[in-house]
Amino acid sequence: MIGLFARPPRRIAVLGAHCDDIAIGMGATLLALTGADPEVEVRALVLSGAGTAREAEERAALTAFCAGRPPLLEVLDVPDGRAPAHWDRIKNALAEFRRGGEPDVVFAPHRGDAHQDHRLLAELVPTEFRDHLILGYEILKWETDTPTPALYHPLTAELAHRKSRLLHEYYLSQTGRDWFDEQAFLGLARIRGVQCHAPYAEAFVLEKATIRWGE
Template identity: 40%
Template sequence: MAGLAGKGLGTMLHTLLNPGQTPLRVLCLGAHCDDIEIGCGGSLLALLESRNDVEITWVVFASNGERRAEAQMGARLFAQGSLSLDIRILDFRDGFLPTEPVRLKETFESIKASTPSPDLIFTHYRQDLHQDHRAVSDLTWNTFRNNLILEYEIPKWDGDIGQPNVFVPLAKHNGDTKIHHLQQAYRSQAEKPWFSHDLFWSLMRIRGMECNADETIAEAFYSRKMIIAV
């Protein structure tokens, strides 16, 4: 994707997707309540800023109590301006997704059956060291075999940040809005040392440097299979 460095989200999408495709259907999958927002929130904000025909299905697998309400708020904040938003906050137990393989697989099949075929899927990075993240990533590929899938990254103590191959340069105001929305929606996480403005900005800044982004920040993804129509 080096040829798209610094060119912005619109160029990337017009290269990866049929430019005439409308509506644009996006499926966002997250193991936990803030994963989608952290992993691809800036890209969603940029996408919705550039298009008014985006339909979003937003699925969070593990939640309970206060976190469920936070996830609802996060989805609505980040999906403002979408043509439609289908939020599904499920009740799997945090940290135990791999221990419920049958139920998890059935849930993925239900998502596939009840969702129009997505043009773009955001999911977890396959090499993520969190067991829940890996389970969601593996079943995304197992279930959606003919769709464009971009795997996002989550910074954490495991130190598993890798070398992504797809970059989405962001405007600085989208980076600021991403962090503001995260802090607004997820107040229960405010005291955690990793849930901070400087951490979120630092990762976007590093990825922006790597792709020579015009406004210095970017989000990055991993693509294992991509089809480009010429």
């Protein structure tokens, strides 16, 4: 399988429109990166859920998904499903978040996501992180917006199942939804695994990157 070899990131920025987006889209990748290096710094920004039970779920969940240092998490109170109406506030929050550190890689929703909150965030992230590697994660849902990813993170069966267990353990408010189940999480991960010759995988949309062949 074709491999892209790079040094593991030490500083990661993760962004989500809603509590649980990050864990669903790239939870296993978070587990792998922080498990390999407990000193990895994870900074996270979530647009909605502040002051609700969902914020408490998110804080507990992301702490569990980060094996080393607790993540630095900020949760805003932008109304769910109304992000486009709060463009200025989200743009300013992203600018402030960007000034808070210099990440090696940025994870966010991808531009082709059909959910208006995800899509707006995906469109704004490159306007602040202009010179950074941005990897767009995917969230399986009702809309038929499953992307054609360009970058795959192979997963062991243990890691894929661990992600699913943590999602069910920490996001209790979502467990009654028809799309929030192990079959859905493992099914998509298995498809991505087939596409990269692995048991399971998480996949990402890559819009732009540079490569240097030596110094």
